[in-house]
Amino acid sequence: MGTISLKNVRKSxxxxxxxxxxxxxxxxxxxxxxxxxxxxxxxTLLRLxxxxxxxxxxxxxxxxxxxxxxxxxxxxLAMVFQSYALYPHMSVRNNIAFGLKMAGVPKAxxxxxxxxxxxxxxxxxxxxxxxxxLSGGQRQRVAIGRAIVRQPKAFLFDEPLSNLDAALRVxxxxxxxxxxxxxxxxxxxxxxxxxxxxxxxxxxVVLNRGNIEQVxxxxxxxxxxxxxxxxxxxxxxxxxxxxxxxxxxxxxHTIGIRPEHxxxxxxxxxxxxxxxxxxxxxxxxxxHVDTPAAGRxxxxxxxDFRGKDGDGISLKPDLNRLHRFDEQGKVIx
Amino acid sequence: xxxxxxxRRKWFFTILAWSVAFVIFFPILWTVLTSFKSExxxxxxxxxxxxxxxxxxxxxxxxxxxDYFKFAMNSVVLALGSTFLALLIAIPSAWGMAFAPGRKxxxxxxxxxxxxxxxxxxxxxxxxxxxxDFGLLDSRGGIITVLMLLNLPIIIWMLYTYFKEIPxxxxxxxxxxxxxxxxELVYVLTPMAVxxxxxxxxxxxxxxxxxxxxxxxxTTKDAAPLTQFIASYSSPEGLFWAKLSAASxxxxxPILVLGxxxxxQLVRGLTFGAVK
Numbered sequence: 001m002g003t004i005s006l007k008n009v010r011k012s013x014x015x016x017x018x019x020x021x022x023x024x025x026x027x028x029x030x031x032x033x034x035x036x037x038x039x040x041x042x043x044t045l046l047r048l049x050x051x052x053x054x055x056x057x058x059x060x061x062x063x064x065x066x067x068x069x070x071x072x073x074x075x076x077l078a079m080v081f082q083s084y085a086l087y088p089h090m091s092v093r094n095n096i097a098f099g100l101k102m103a104g105v106p107k108a109x110x111x112x113x114x115x116x117x118x119x120x121x122x123x124x125x126x127x128x129x130x131x132x133x134l135s136g137g138q139r140q141r142v143a144i145g146r147a148i149v150r151q152p153k154a155f156l157f158d159e160p161l162s163n164l165d166a167a168l169r170v171x172x173x174x175x176x177x178x179x180x181x182x183x184x185x186x187x188x189x190x191x192x193x194x195x196x197x198x199x200x201x202x203x204x205v206v207l208n209r210g211n212i213e214q215v216x217x218x219x220x221x222x223x224x225x226x227x228x229x230x231x232x233x234x235x236x237x238x239x240x241x242x243x244x245x246x247x248x249x250x251x252x253h254t255i256g257i258r259p260e261h262x263x264x265x266x267x268x269x270x271x272x273x274x275x276x277x278x279x280x281x282x283x284x285x286x287x288h289v290d291t292p293a294a295g296r297x298x299x300x301x302x303x304d305f306r307g308k309d310g311d312g313i314s315l316k317p318d319l320n321r322l323h324r325f326d327e328q329g330k331v332i333x
Numbered sequence: 334x335x336x337x338x339x340x341r342r343k344w345f346f347t348i349l350a351w352s353v354a355f356v357i358f359f360p361i362l363w364t365v366l367t368s369f370k371s372e373x374x375x376x377x378x379x380x381x382x383x384x385x386x387x388x389x390x391x392x393x394x395x396x397x398x399x400d401y402f403k404f405a406m407n408s409v410v411l412a413l414g415s416t417f418l419a420l421l422i423a424i425p426s427a428w429g430m431a432f433a434p435g436r437k438x439x440x441x442x443x444x445x446x447x448x449x450x451x452x453x454x455x456x457x458x459x460x461x462x463x464x465x466d467f468g469l470l471d472s473r474g475g476i477i478t479v480l481m482l483l484n485l486p487i488i489i490w491m492l493y494t495y496f497k498e499i500p501x502x503x504x505x506x507x508x509x510x511x512x513x514x515x516x517e518l519v520y521v522l523t524p525m526a527v528x529x530x531x532x533x534x535x536x537x538x539x540x541x542x543x544x545x546x547x548x549x550x551x552t553t554k555d556a557a558p559l560t561q562f563i564a565s566y567s568s569p570e571g572l573f574w575a576k577l578s579a580a581s582x583x584x585x586x587p588i589l590v591l592g593x594x595x596x597x598q599l600v601r602g603l604t605f606g607a608v609k
Contacts, residue, residue, distance in 0.1 A: 052505050073511040085502035089524045099510035
């Protein structure tokens with residue numbers, strides 16, 4: 001089991017309030033991603049769940065039990081840190097076994113579990129090495145191994161991939177998703193990378209200045225963002241925002257349209273402009289277009305698009321996928 | 334040209350450094366030399382530097398007249414005992430201040446350091462009276478306690494500085510792994526801090542070994558360490574320079590050897606916090 005619920009959780013450090021009031025229900029086996037820009041309180045929220053920080057007020061329950069005052073060791077959670085936080089003086093074997101040893105598990109059982117975890121993680125031949133003798137990816141796997149042997153109620157990941165290079169990051173992302181599928185445990189994953197959030201999550205929790213802006217599945221957030229903040233944060237490249245007279249025509253303070261929802265019209269479109277620059281990614285090209293009516297817009301074009309910088313172009317937004325926002329940045333439905 | 338200047342500068346500073354080192358080391362050298370002289374040669378003016386009749390008779394007489402090993406044993410027990418006792422208190426304290434600091438932690442550290450600024454003689458009478466009334470005079474337990482309290486601020490400061498260099502996330506990881514505070518200290522923090530703890534221990538063993546004010550004031554016979562052994566050769570028994578020197582040499586020899594072998598750790602200890 002692994003349900004977690006946050007009720008009116010508040011956290012301040014002195015005069016600074018990091019989390020004003022957070023409410024969240026996490027179901028058993030869910031993969032939840034906390035996402036937001038740096039300083040939005042996502043790591044703090046994770047550390048509150050872990051018990052590494054004390055709540056200022058509110059209640060945290062795990063499997064229905066109030067753990068607000070419980071020590072981290074009593075919560076039955078495992079955490080993977082951004083810096084890996086391996087024990088530098090212990091071998092890989094002892095790093096993985098440490099939690100079991102603390103729990104007083106018999107030696108034979110520890111050996112068996114460590115061997116099994118090491119096999120899953122391709123660490124068998126490194127068991128007697130020290131962390132400093134391992135590469136970044138291997139250290140990361142040890143950190144995950146340390147978490148899985150304990151069979152926790154839930155896994156907490158604090159930006160676990162941000163210290164890895166791009167190729168390894170993609171591999172580990174898939175690995176963690178597979179792990180979630182195999183174990184079926186609740187996982188909470190903190191990242192500032194919206195691609196990780198979109199690809200991994202069952203549900204994404206978008207945080208902004210300590211507030212939970214919106215909770216929903218990746219596609220819900222992509223299709224129906226509640227606010228300008230969520231609309232701008234989810235999706236890559238970013239949604240285009242247009243204010244002023246053009247927005248007024250749609251009875252909104254701001255309108256938003258994603259690059260992939262703007263078509264290049266062969267005849268006359270809603271907007272005309274000139275290509276300022278183009279990014280060619282192979283499969284797609286992203287054109288930055290200066291339009292007199294809507295300002296600079298990013299538009300997705302096919303990879304074989306042949307337009308050159310300075311060419312005139314006419315654009316046709318998909319009006320069904322236009323997002324309208326009021327002055328407070330809230331969506332108008 | 335530039336090279337010539339820099340070579341000259343190098344020579345200059347090398348010679349200067351050796352000269353300063355020699356001046357600092359000279360009293361020890363002179364003590365050792367004097368210990369091998371006859372009493373006559375020892376007070377000779379002008380003194381003979383190296384060309385005198387070398388003799389080891391002083392060492393024999395000193396050992397005969399007073400039991401060196403009993404004093405040395407006391408020194409070992411006091412130095413190690415007080416340092417060990419201090420560690421038991423200092424490790425948890427430094428852990429608390431390094432990883433769970435409160436608003437007053439900095440003030441607390443300063444206050445502890447300030448106790449070292451007080452002249453010890455200011456506390457002599459009350460402590461002497463307490464020792465007398467509790468029957469602690471000339472007891473190893475009593476003097477160990479005093480030496481421990483004396484060095485505790487320095488030990489806590491040193492450990493605090495070392496602990497600050499350990500990433501807090503590793504300790505948090507152990508907490509997530511289910512370690513209690515005690516297990517976190519024993520299995521995670523202490524092993525990681527071994528180099529720091531080692532240099533702290535070394536420095537404080539040396540400080541405790543050399544401590545003379547309190548050991549002279551509070552011990553007479555049973556708990557008397559080597560400081561008493563040296564002191565017993567000063568004026569009351571007449572000025573026997575050669576024997577006094579032999580006694581001093583015997584008293585400082587163990588710590589000199591220890592210091593020599595532990596140079597690296599000690600330099601780290603003495604300049605702690607200077608370089609990250």
